[in-house]
Amino acid sequence: MAAFPQRMAPILTLWLAVCLSGALAVERANFKTCDQSAFCKRQRALNPGQSPYRALLETMELTNSRLTLQLKNDKNKVRLLLELYRLQGNITRVKINELKPLKPRYEVPDVLIREPPTEPLSLLSQDANGVVLSLGAESQRVIVSALPFRLDIMEGRDVLLSLNSRGLLAFEHLRIRKDTFSYLITGTLASVWNNVKSVFSRQADRETEEANLEDEAMLDEKDEEGMWDETFKSFTDTKPNGPTAVGLDFSLPGVEHVYGIPEHADSLRLKTTDNGDPYRLYNLDVFQYELDNPMALYGSVPVMLAHNAQRTTGMFWLNAAETWVDISSNTAGKGSSETPQTDVRWFSESGIIDVFIMLGPTPKDVFSQYASLTGTQAFPLLAALAYHQCRWNYNDQEDVLSVDAGFDEHDIPYDFIWLDIEHTDGKRYFTWDTNKFPTPKEMLQGLMDKKRKMVTIVDPHIKVDSSYKIHNEIKSQGFYTKNKDGGDYEGWCWPGSAGYPDFTREDMRAWWASMFAYDQYEGSMENLYTWNDMNEPSIFNGPEITMHKDSKHGEWEHRDLHNLYGFYVQKATAEGLIQRSGGVERPFVLTRAFFAGSQRYGAVWTGDNAAEWSHLKISIPMCLSMGLVGIAFCGADVGGFFKSPSSELLVRWYQTGAYQPFFRAHAHLDTTRREPWLFGPENTALIREVVRQRYSLLPYWYQQFYHTYHTGHPVMRPLWVEYPQDPATYTLEDEFLIGRDLLVHPVTEEGATGVTAYLPGKEEVWFDVHTFQKHNGGQNLYIPVTMSSIPVFQRGGSIIPRKLRVRRSSSCMEHDPYTLYVALSHQRAAEGELYIDDGHTFNFEKREFIHRRLSFANNNLSSVNLAPEAHFSTLSTIERIVMVGATRPTKATLKTADGQMSQLEFDFDASMSVLTLRKPGMNAGTDWTVMLQ
Template sequence: MASMNRDSTSSSLGRENSVEIFPRDLEKKKQKRKMIKYAVVVLCVALLCGAMTGAAVYWSRKRDPKVRTIPNRREMERVDCLPDEQRNRELCLNRSCIWSPSDIEKVPACFFPPANEWGYDRLSFNKPNQNTDRYILQDKLDSFGHVSRLILDVIYLTNDIFQVKIYPFDSTNKRYEVPLEYEELQSGIMPSNPRYNVTLSGEDSTFEMKVTRLDTLKVIWDTSISNLIFSEQLLQIATRLPSKNVYGFGENLHMSLKHDLNFKTWPMFTRDQAPSIDKEYNLYSVHPFYECMEDSIGNTHGVFLKNSNAMDYTLTPLPMLVYRAIGGIFDFYFFMGPTPENVIQQYTSLIGRPFMPPYWSLGFHLSRYGFRNTSDMRAAVERTTANNIPLDVIHADIDYMDRQRDFTIDNKNFKNLPNYLEGLWNKSKIRTIIILDPALEIANNYRPYELGRKEDIFVKWPNRNIMPDNDFNETNSLDMMGYVWPEWKVLFPDFFLNKTKDVWSELLVDFVKDMKRFDGLWLDMNEPANFGTNEEKPFNWPPSRNFTWSLKCPVNKYDDPPFRPKSAYGYDSVAKRERLSAKTLCLIASLDQGRYRMYDVHSLYGHKQAEISLEPLRKAVGRGKRSIIISRSTYAGSGKFAGRWLGDNSATWQDMRLSIIGMLESNLFGIPFIGADICGFFGAPTKELCGRWMQLGAFYPFARNHNDKKAPNQDPGSLGSDVIKLSREALETRYSLLPYLYTLFHQAHTLGSTVARPLFHEFYHDNVTHAIDRQFLWGKHLLISPFLDEGASENVIYLPKGQSWFDFYTGKRISGGTLLSVKQEKFSRIPLHVRAGSIIPMRRPQKTTQESLHQPFRLLVSPNSRDEASGVLFHDNGESIDSFENQRYLFVEFTYTRRRLTVQRIDANLFLYPYIFEITVHRVAQNPSFVSINGETHHTYSFHPRYNLLHITNLSLDITSSLLVEWGNY
C-alpha cells in the first residue's frame, strides 16, 4: 500500500493524523538533498561531482522508465521494499525504491537504496548513567514518514546480557511499549567483564550498529546492510548474521528446525489458525526470539525483540535478518551465551523461569472434542485402564458445558460428570483438567455475563460513533460483541484491567464447587479468536435464525494499517483481500479504560489470561497444591505460569514429524511444558501412525492424546491390540523415567534450562547435529529417535560424536559419530540411547503417577571412556506450591569414578524418602568378585558379559544417607 487509508472514524483512537510510510512526492526532499550537496561543494568540488552523479542516477528513476542496476550492490544484500504487495515496477518506484529484476529466484526485484542515501544519521552521544550509552539519531531527508529524531540506548545489564532500545526523542511522542513486567536485571553498574562490544558509526555519519563477541572478534550483528525505518506504523531494521545456523521465532509451522534462509518471510501475530504444511502462516502464539550459532566451536547468541505488534521476519542467504513491525518501538535484548543452552538460561533469566509442574501432570493425558456424555468419557478411560495403559489425567472439552457457555455444566448429557470425576480421583487417582474459553455469552440469568457487566470488565469500542449500527442498542454499552462457540453473541473479558482478575477468580472458585473437583485449566481460543469477523456471518451461525450478524470492523488505520504485514496479505485470495482483524476482534478496540488498543496488545491477550488465571486456579484447587494451566496462545514469558500445546494438527506422518520442531522451539521460547495432540486432531489416523505417534508422544514433555469431534475415537484402547501394546510399552518407559524428567523440569524452573533439547544444544562441536530435527534429547543424557516414516523397514539415526552411547533397553555400547540403522518392525520399541558419562534416576512404572511417586528408585549408570559418570535427582511430594523455594525437597548428587559409586545428599527436608532398590551399570569389563555397600559385602548381583552389564539388586539403600557402592576383583 503506497499510502495510508485515512481513518473513516471519529474516535479518539482513530483520528490521529495519518503519515505516509512510503511517500510518493519526493521533489522537496530531492531539493533538500541537492541543497545539502551544493553546500558541500564549498568544502570539496570533487566530492560534489561524485555525489551529484550518484544522486542523479538514483533520483531520476521516477522520471526514467529504464530499469537500472546498482554497481557494487550484491543481489544477496537486497532488502525487499515490496514485501506486502505484488512485484510491480510502478508500485516500487512510488515507494522511492529501486527496481531491478534478478535472474536469481526469490531475490527481490524491488529493494531499498543504499543505507547512506536515506534513513538516519548518528548525531550526538552521552551517558545518562554509568551503564547506559545514549545516541541521538536524526532522519536525513524526512523520508518514509520517519519520526525525525530518535534515541538509541545501549544498556549494559550483565556480562552476558545487554539491551538496545530505540524510541522517539520527543517525549510528547509517547509510543506504545509492551506492558509486561520482566525480571529486573539492571544494577546501574557497568558490567566488569562483558563478552560483547557495541559500536555505532561516527558522529554525523549514516547510522550503523555493530555487535562484536570480544573473545573471537566475530561481528554478530551488523546493520550497515540497510538503514532504519521508524515511522508511526512501520518499523524496519536489517542486520547481517554471522552464520546460517538460525533457530527460533514463532509461532509458525517451520519445515525444519534450522531456518530456511532462502528469502523466507514469516509473520508473527496471534491467530486462530490451524497449522498447514508448507504454508507460512502465523499461528496461535508470538515469540520474537531467535538464537544463532556463530561458528564451528559453538559460540551462540540469542536476540529477543520485545514488541507485540504484528510483525514479519525475513531471512535471506547472505545471511541477513530483516524485522518489520507495525507499531511500538525497537527494544532488543541480546544474550551472549556462549553455549546454546547458556543463551536459553539467560533469556529465561529475563522473561521468567518456567513454572514447576506438578508430578501428576507428567503422566499421560486423555482427551477428545466430541464426548457426547459422561458415559462416552467413562468408556474412553476404561478402555485405557483396562488395557493397563498408564493414565493420569482426563480432559473435559467444551462438550461438558451447557450450550458451550463457560462455568456451566450440561445438565442433560453431563449431569453426573462432577460425581464421576470425583469418583475417578477417589478410586483411581486420575485427575481432571477442564477447558475454558475467554468469551462469555450475552444472556440474562447467566451469572458470568451479569457479573462481568456489573463490574464492567469487557473489551470495548473506543466510542459510540464508530460502533456498527444496532450494536449499541443491543448492549446499551460500548462493549464489543463477537461470536464464538455459544449459541448467541459474546463479550470478551479485558484481562489487562485489574478488576477482571477479581471477577475471573470469583467465577473459578465458585465453579469448582459445582464441578466438585478439577486440577487444572485448559485455556483455548485466547488469541483471541472470533468467528466471522468482517464476513456475512460466522460459519456456525444457527441456521434456525432468520437473520445474520457478524462483527464488522470499520475501515481505519488499525484494522487496515498502511503497511500490510504477512499476517494480513498472507491470506489474500482472488476473492478477498484479507484484513488484519480477520478471525479476531477489531483492532481499534479499547482495553484497560483506553490505555491500550487491541492493535498493540492483541498478541498478549492469551498471555494475560493465563497470567491472571494462575492464582485463582490455585485458590480454586486449594490445599496448597500446585495446579497447571495449558494455554493455546502465549507470548515471551508465558512459561512462567503456563504450558502449551501445538494446536489443531492433522493425523498425518508429516504433522507427527513436524511436532518435534514445534516442541523444540517451545523449549527455546522458555515454555518446556509442551506437546502436540498425539495421533492428530483433524482426520482419522491409521493404526500404524497412531501407534508410532503414541511412542513419540510418550516423550513429549506434555503427553496428551486429543482429537476432533468429527474424527473417530483414537484413544489407544480403541484402536486394537497393536496400538495398545505399543502405547503401553512406551508409556511404561516414560513412567519409569519420570524421576529424571521431573528433575529436568526442576532445572528448567531454577536454571532456565531446556527439557526437550535439540541435539546441537549439547553437541555444538558436531556439525552434523546442527540440522537434525528428527531426533531430540531429554536433558543432556537421553537421546530419543522416533519412527517417523510410514511403512519403513528401518530407522536411520545419528549418534553424536564425542561420547559413546548405550542402547537403553539392552545396554549395548555404540561409538559416537555413528549412523545407526534400527530395524522398524511391527512392535519395535522407540529407539532410546543413553549418553556415556550419565547417571539417570528411574522408578518402577505404575499405572498412575500417584502410585509411582512412592516407588523406590533405580539408578542407570553409563560410564564414559574415563570410567566416570554423574547425575542428580530432585524429589519432593510432587504437588506442594513452591516446595523448592520453601525448602521442602530432596536433592541428591550421584558420582561414579572407577568402580566407585557415591550417593551424596545435598539438601533434604522431607518426611518420606523412597529408597534405592536397584543399580544397573554399563561398561563393566568383567564379572566382579565382590560388591560392597559402605564397606559391607552385598551378595545379590549379576553380570551379563554380552554387553558388559552389572545388575545390583535386592537393595534397600537410604537415599538421604551418604552411600558408597564399590565392586571389583580380589
C-alpha cells in the first residue's frame, strides 16, 4: 500500500478486504436502481396512452427494399426518420433516428457481420390512415398507422408483433443547453430571422412555418433534473449532449413466455417487472451477485425470444448504451376468454432505435436468423471442451507441476491449467513474476510433453508505470481512453493506478493483437491461451465500479458504447492468438464481459459465483439463457468462486459442470484448496468418474459445436426448443438437452435422495445412459439417486459416438477408437453423425474433415459420407457398437467399402434388450454397413 497515493489507500484497502473475505453479499448501494438512473426514471414516467407521434405519410418513399417516412412529435414538433427493411431470412429491421440531429448519434459498429442483405418490399394499399406493405413471405405484411403512429406485423389475420401500440415511443432529441451562450444566440437568431422573413414574405410556405414552430417548441422545452448532469453517490456524470435516451414498446399478442436478455442471475423465463425494477443491461463487476433479481451483471445481449405453441419470434435491440427492459403481461388464467399478451419496453440512454424483428416461425429459425446478423459461436479447440483446472492463484511453477502430477497420480484427466493475476510481475500483464515463474517456457514445455495446455490472465487495466513496456507503448501512441477533459483516463484496479486502452479503435486492437506474438509476450508458447477478466471495464474507484460515462473514445462518450468494451477486448485478444500462428491455429479466449456477437471470439462464464446450492441451481438457467442468444460456449465456476463448498456440493457441481459446455473449476484466493483429490478417496472416485464421462462424450460435444458453428443453434438448450408445442417444457430450468439427443437432470438439492425429471415427447422413448433402462416420453419420472447419480437419458432414435479409453488429456485420445451407442426408437430406427478433424486448426474451413451420417433402419446400421468433397483421414476405428432397445439377431455381418463381408461377434442382454457388437474394427472415416439377421 505504501506505493499508492494516500487518498486512494482507503478505496483499495476496502476493495481488497471485501474481495478477500468472500463473506459479504453484493453491496446494492454501489449500483443504481431505475429511480437513481435519470433517463430510466424519465422513460418509465411515461404512461401508456395517446402517442405524440404521427407518421407523415406524404413523406413516404418506397424503393425496392426500403421504406422511409418521417414521424413528427406533435408536442415538440421534432421530426424523426423511420426506416423499414425486409431482410433475407424472414427478418424485419426498423431504424428510427432524428431527421436532422445537431450532431451524429452513435450507431453500433462491428457487431453485425455484414450489412444485412435485403428482400423486396411492395406496397399493397395506402390511404389517409396508413399504408400496408407486403413482406414478401406469403400472407405476411406490415401495417403502418399514421395517427397515432403504430406499426403492426401481421400474418393472415394474426398480429405477430406491434410497435408503439401502447404509445411509449420516446426519443430525446439533441438540443442546446438553455443556460449556455450558444442557446441564447440560437434563440435570438431564430427570433430575428422570423421577423426578417415576416417583412419580406407574408406568404411563408408550410414547410417554413413548421420549421419555425419546431424551433419555438424546442426552445420552450423544460429541462428536468438529470438531463445535463447527474450525481450518484460521490460521482457526477456530466452530459455535454444533454438528454439522449430512446425507448420503444412492443406488444406480443398470444405470448405468455419470453426469454433471453442475459446476463442476469434469474429464472430462464423472464419475469414481469410491473412491481419492481426493469431488467438492466449494463456490464458491471458485481461482487458476489444476488440471485433472482434483474440487476445488471457482467455482460449484456439485448436479444429476447417470445414463444408459444404456434410460433417463436425474436427481438434484437442493437444499442450498446445502458439499457433497461420492462416486461408486463396480462396472462390469462385457465378458462379465461382473454387472449394472453406480453408487452415489452426497451429504453437506452443514447444512440438510436435499431431493432431487428426475427419472425421465426420455429425456435431454430430464430437462432439462424440471429446468427445471420451477428455470426455463430466460434468453433473451439476440441481440448477447450475438456476439463479446465483453475484457482486464484497457483502460487508458482512448483505448485503448477505439483497439481499437474496430482491429476496423473489420481488418474483424473484434464487439458488446461490456469494462472490468475498473481503470476504476473506486479499485475503487469504480458509478464511473469520471475521469482515464482522463472522459466515459464520450461513449465509450458513440460505441459506440452503431456499434451496439456495453460491459460494466463490478460486484463485490460494497464499499470501506469514508466518502466512497463506495455504502458509506455499505449501512452506514446495515444491509445488510452480519455477523460472528459482530454487527458488519459486513469482508474484503480489490481495494479493500483491503471490506464484503459481504447479498444474501440481498430489501430489499438491491431497493436494489442500484436502483443501476443511469441517474440512480444515473453515466455509464451503455442500451448498458452488467454483469459480476459475485469473487462466490463471494472474500475474500483469508478461510478458503479466501472468507467465514467463522460470519458471519451474519440468523438464518442463512453456512455454510447459501454456494453461494447468487453466485446472489443475479447475480439482483439482472439485476433492476437490467431495471428501469432500465422492464421493456422484456432484461439481460446475466455471473457467475463460480453455483448451481442461475442460468440464469434470464444467462451463466457457466469462470473464470481459462490459455493452455495442456489448458485449451482442458477448456473443452469444462466447458461441456457446465453445459448438462446448465440453464446453457446458457457459455463460456471465449478465449486463456486467464493466460499468453500462441502464435499457433497463439490461433487454435485462436478456432476453438473461435466454436462455444461464450458467445464472449469475455479476458486477464490481465500478459499481452501479444492483439487479433486482433497476430499477423501470416495469423493475423488466420484469426481474422477464424472470427469471421465465428460471425456468419453467429447466426440458428441465436438460434433454439437460444429453444428452450432454452422447454424447458431444452442448446444445446451431448453427442452422447449426441441418440443415447442409442449407447454410442460416452457418453464423447465432444472434440466436441459445437449443437442437433440441427451437429456440431463443434474442433482442440485442438498441431501437429495431422488429427483423428478420430465421426459418430453409422447411419441418418444428415452434410455438411461447408465443402466439402459427404457422410459416412455411425455411423463414426469421419479428417479432415486445416490451420490454417484447424475440422471442422463439418450433419446430413442439417436446414435451417439463416444471414446471409452479415457487418457490424461483429450489430445492423447486423438487416434483412439469409437464406441457407437445406438438407441432405437419405437419404430426401431436411429440416426446420428460422426464428425472428425484435427481438433485445433482452421483446416476444417479448407474441407479437411470427416463428416458421416450414421443410420439404423430395416436392421441395417450404416455409415455414409455427408461431405464427399472433404478430405481427411483418421487412424480411429469403430471398436464397439452398443444397441439399446434391440432384439437378439441370429447373426451380424459387416460389409466394408471394398465389398468384403465378415461375421461379427455379439452379446445380447435380454433383461435390458442391449445388443453389443464387439470389435468390428472398421475405420471410422469409411463407408460400411452392419446387417442384422
